[in-house]
Amino acid sequence: MAELTYREAVADAIAQEMRRDEDVVFLGEDVGAAGGVFKATVGLLNEFGSVRVRDTPISEQAILGAAMGSAMTGLRPIAEIMFSDFLAVCWDIVANEIAKARYMTGGQMSMPLVIRTANGGGSRFGAQHSQSVENWAMMVPGLKVVAPSTPADVKGLLAAAIRDPDPVMFFEQKSLYPIKGEVPDGELVQELGTAKVLRDGGDVTIAALAAMVPRALDAAGTLASDHGIEATVIDLRSLVPLDTQTILSEVSKTGRLVTVEENPRLCGWGAEIASIVADEIFWDLDGPVIRITTPHIPLPAADALEDATMPSAERIVREIVEKLD
Amino acid sequence: MAKVSQSKTGKGKSKTTSRRRSKRAAPDADQLLDYYRDMLLIRRFEERAGQMYGMGLIGGFCHLYIGQEAVVVGMQGAIDDRDAVVTSYRDHGHMLACGMEAKGVMAELTGRIGGYSKGKGGSMHMFSKEKRFYGGHGIVGAQVPIGTGLAFAAKYKNTGGVSLTYLGDGAVNQGQVHEAFNMAELWDLPVIYIIENNRYGMGTSVSRASAAKELYKLGEPYGMPGEQVDGMDVLAVRQAADKAVKHCRDGNGPYVLEMMTYRYRGHSMSDPAKYRSKEEVAEMREQHDPISNLSKVIVDAGHKTEGELKELDKEVRAIVAEAAEFAQESPEPDPSELFTDVLVNA
Ligand SMILES: Cc1ncc(C[n+]2csc(CCOP(=O)(O)OP(=O)(O)O)c2C)c(N)n1
């Protein structure tokens, strides 16, 4: 076991896959010489050279178009979109092209590519650099959507995404880059579409993703120590495929579901999970589903305002205590 | 920055020439002092913002304009209250040049209610409708079609107004820039695209990012005239600005100005700028600084003594100090502000 940061795990996964498969190439803005604006890809240019690790112009449409064209003809590109907000600049290639190519070609075309991007708030970057947009990707049929919360999962899931024959949107939560965690030595590849149960409790099941996972765990600790409420915490890790089996069985056990998401209220992924739970196990529920989200507003820049938007451990505790009894 | 080039194009013909900067009529003392003061205000404001960032009073991103002051000050001198301005996230200098108050800009940086966007916008997203400053945009290149729209409205309403649309050397590689160029020329819109070529887009130099190295020629395929200007020389900027503004006001359509300039600091406060040499930065600061070069012109012409310019510096520092104080004293926005200004009628 080695202790790695979340950002180091990114470079580690890419390096692991580039060593074993020379069809893997990596492109993006300032990813090579600068090692990425979040320093998540340091060392890759040195090891693999500028033919495989490419600094691009500030041209997101060209980056993703090039990734798609090369994926259709035998490469396994990893493309970085520096901030997930910038996916809006090149969404055509994602939503109309990459996601639909396999279907529209009757299965002739595979799209083995990964789009990595820094997602989410908490860094005071304001409305155009802080959004949590994994739900945008979840809405488009034909994409896989992954969002890890720990360094080990970054490595194992990113490696799996690179090997996957389908397009994977890989959302890295930018406030998690400095966090550290144990990562198993040697080759690490996990299975996409599997949730993890991180804590077992009999009273309520909390489903969370990315930066909301550590906050949910924190909240679960306080709920137990201060309020006598025992919570199960699930790290979803992937929205597509979604591990509905784990979700449904864990919610059935406690009879209560809480989703904790960074998405704005309307059409956040929690709504979809609530709907699945209502469809499948309505009669196992002991009360309404509790959705904890950011409000349905653009994210503000000021510290105090931003802190008031994103679900905090305190807010998770408060809402659960208020609504559970 | 000796080489200054020009690309002359008109409908149906396309010709590119290089020439030395032509002689110009000497500007009067008041004008020189205005430029000096306006550039100094931006410099001192940005230095203070940098310090306050270092002290943790400003968070998020903070992109300083130090080194590039001559561009925005020279351009602003050529426009009047019919005209509109739009730029990227490197926007503090543009706002001060537009006449927005230092206090309100600084308070936005510290996320306070007294900021131009009540703390909700932050460094990259500020506006003043009153001063016709239309942002402050965090998405590289997005301001270019928006600035084209400002020109569309000016033409439609026949205001005689011109849109000053600023973009970086890195931004020229965004697809939307080229869509806007084509539309502006097709519809003869009164917009000046001012490419602030400070040689880098984040850590990537122009030569590593751009197949076309002469950015002033980028409008040429559409028939748009372009000119390369010494953006470290406020007088050269002003002269080019006058010509471009006249071109637009006369109904001849858009114009490209490539300002050869330099940012002394990193891309943002979190960038140590390891991709360039110390010598390169020192050379620009020492030989080409727009403010010290203009101070020499002013002193040599006998308009002011060095002592008098120091007094002016004190006045400017006082404005900045007052802004810094205001930015720390203005209250943090109330949480109820979260839900205001999302829609007009929600
Ligand atoms: C669409 C988009 N892509 C990438 C970025 C990240 N980014 C912000 S500034 C920047 C560099 C821009 O360079 P340039 O246009 O030269 O302007 P300068 O910063 O030099 O003023 C990049 C890549 C962004 N904000 N928006």
Ligand SMILES: [Mg+2]
């Ligand atoms: Mg630049």
